Amino acid sequence: VWLSTEIDGIRIISGRTLDFFQRLPDEVFNVFDLLSSTPGAKLYSAYMDYKYENQMSEMLLNQLKSSRSTNGLEEAVKECISAASNEHDPSIQKILLKAALFGRAFLCVNLNNPKNSIRPTVSLINDLCTNVIRDLRLINNLQHINISMPITYKQFELIGSRILIDRLLRRNLHEFATSVTKLLRMPPEEGENRILVQWAVQELVNPSNTNEEAIADTIKTRLSGIPGIPFIDIIEEAFKLKKYTVVRRLLDVKISLSAQIDILLKLNDKEEALQKALSCGDTDLALFVLMRIKASEPLSDYMLRLQRLKSLPLKLHLQ
Template sequence: MIRYLCYTSPVWLSTEIDGIRIISGRTLDFFQRLPQEIFNIFAILSTSPGAKLFSAYMDYKYENQMAEMLLNELKSSGATNGLEEAVKQCIAAASNENDPSIQKLLLKAALFGRSFLCVNLNNPKISMRPTVTVINDLCTNVIRDLRLINNLQHINISMPLTFKQFELIGTSILIDRLLRRNLHEFATSVTKLLRMPAEEGENRILVQWAVQQ
């Protein structure tokens, strides 16, 4: 479905790394090309590992026996690390998705696939613990960052960012932007969530807060 926007007042365009912001006197819209990571999962008849894993998770969720068949196909695939690639693709799609409800589904699919990475299907004696550790770290970091990004969109903060924009500006610039809006308390919670060093986070926030008093 194509959505057309009509503005009754002047608008400003601001380019971003992954799209364009359209700013009017009352609204802020963001246009972007559908990220390839999401297309790979949701395209009709997609055969990517991530699409198969997502379908397997949804089948499992609704108690459909197709889930086992899809998982076996991934784990016994001729492609190297088919299941591992599927998990990574679901995580990548979640990080490029702006709808929290779809983010959650994609991450649940990734975690569902991760649980089957512990033992190789063809040889249960082959441990994949190094791979699982990497996947665990990736999941943890993406979930943490998405939690922050979703909170930034709250009406009390009103600082919408995509995952790619957040990666581009980094935590230091994000803290600077929050401080310019006098959001010291929220900025402090961000430093704790991201476990920033005190000199780069809480101490800097306290100094600026004290100067403004």
């Protein structure tokens, strides 16, 4: 048996089971304690009475919501939402969230005088409900046997969505990670595009993929139509892995000319790098390429290369 301390409890790992031990959170205790008089406990009782058609529900709601203020009911809704986020059983989470939604429905209604109801600003409550329901759905799915990444709501808040995506990618769960980015509405550069780049890198490092041309074609077919993909990251990774065929076949995708030239110089394709620099008409870029070439070859070869230049403005500039 192994014990692993977490921010909000202890994870107990054995050969067959994984358990999580923690002190009962105050948010949950305050709602379910029989003697509790907190707003959250009253709202939960009101919802259960309403569910079983008990008239005590209206009395409890009147205690929470007076004709002058809605703070009591708002606090009750927040406490039920907080209790749901600290609960691990999905069935109890649903009950607490239903109680919160039940209370939210009465935030705009004056029970003592419905005709004079005033609609307060409840956008914060709506956003809180939506975000917690979304996050709990994600956390519950992470516990599925195919994912096997159980975390608590507090741990999810601490690590954030980016680190969660990194953990999923380390397990090669690219499809599930993509679903997570869509659920959380992450920006493409932090979510889906980053996942696709990681998928391409996995294609490069996969030992079963030996045909470099096929690898390059697969990556281009899958990613070329998606805007914002940083192909230069894939090319640099392929260069590190010495898959030069992949590098050359990916150079014609949407990357900057300066990045293409830099890669060509690393591949020692000096002529092609120089021709690209000259064809764009950027004298500074062409001079940069020439200086790189000059530093990498004998002076006699460099001078001979200058004699073969066909760009007259550049030759005049060099003089």
